[in-house]
Amino acid sequence: MTNTQDEVASKSTRELILDEALHCFADRGYEGTSLNDIAAGVGIRRPSLLHHFPNKEALYADVFEMLLSEWLEGLEVAISSPTSGWDKAELVIRAGFDLFASTPDYVRIMRREALDSGVHVGVDLAGFLRPLFDKACAYFTQEMQMGNFRQHNAQHLIITGYGAILTYFSDAPFIDELLNDKALTPQNIQDHCDHVVSFFRSALLV
């Protein structure tokens, strides 16, 4: 229940359900979340929830579709920017951080889905993201061939970056305890973003 009173008043029940479902699925996973939990969070009963979505799977699929479309939209802007060289890489890293910082629940759902190899969502997740992956590979390969970046295997490089960036958000509860601090405050996110950028710059720039 992250919605303000105004949002509750202005949003449709369907949207409220999607919001609550997103939060529950991110927090406790698909199996760990019951439709009763979600309905209670919205303030209705389970059968009423099932008026808006045919079943649990469909609800989850809708949440996930929301996630994918928002992410694709957010990343597309950064990826297709007319910059090049390190500037572009930094732009994409920072865009990714901004995106994930504004939707940490999405990151946790994504991570759970990666762990479960996408058994809950109908769409082929990896197939959906492969175009972006290939685009990024081509970009790094090109920059390395031009001598702008140090030589690394592009595929492994992106997987390493994917892990490094996503983990900060997905494992935030764990990192909280490790640091005795809140990982997801704006300041700490900014600090970690700056660190990742400077770390990758060190590794890539000659």
Place this chain on the structure above:
Amino acid sequence: MTNTQDEVASKSTRELILDEALHCFADRGYEGTSLNDIAAGVGIRRPSLLHHFPNKEALYADVFEMLLSEWLEGLEVAISSPTSGWDKAELVIRAGFDLFASTPDYVRIMRREALDSGVHVGVDLAGFLRPLFDKACAYFTQEMQMGNFRQHNAQHLIITGYGAILTYFSDAPFIDELLNDKALTPQNIQDHCDHVVSFFRSALLV
């Protein structure tokens, strides 16, 4: 069921249950795994399983304790090696890879636990790992002060490394689909390990 016929014959029922539980919990999570699943995997009924463990939580706790003790033992050797400078960092990274490669199911359970902020396991996971974390921080800080490594924030550096390394194993099913290849073949693990080592060397060495 990753046990060979010989292992099945030689292992006690209790050990067989622990093996199967490890696999199930890693694959489908705590909520997604039923005691029936585990018992069926071993070839007994649920009540027989509960003869060996008082309840589901206790079984999970025992699996997790197994994980922690094996990891601590494996990492302790590398961390306390009498090397220094980059050699030590590389030794620890490679030891981590070897450890995770030999126990990929542990990595996935660990990831799930980090996502759930350790609600299923009684022990304070972060508290348990903090000594290692602090030790690693102190090490990197010292090396950076001596001018052996480039300047990075040690805490953020370790979190980045943790994410980069763990993700390759925890998200292996997803990476499989992304690469159209098996991430966890010995060759691919070796390649990715080499990449991470060279990536971190580029970022850290002046």
Place this chain on the structure above:
DNA sequence: TGCCCTACCTACCAGTAGGTAGCGAGTTAG
């Protein structure tokens, strides 16, 4: 032989899961 112990079994329990049937108040359209 009689007794305890381990390790399994079937049968059952209460609780909860996802999902359906059908009722009723409120709104809207013809």
Place this chain on the structure above:
DNA sequence: CTAACTCGCTACCTACTGGTAGGTAGGGCA
């Protein structure tokens, strides 16, 4: 005014959950 639709509800279903009760086959032992 009424018919249809929307969106809540209660009541119920079946399937399955973790867990318990009680029984039994067989081994070791006095």
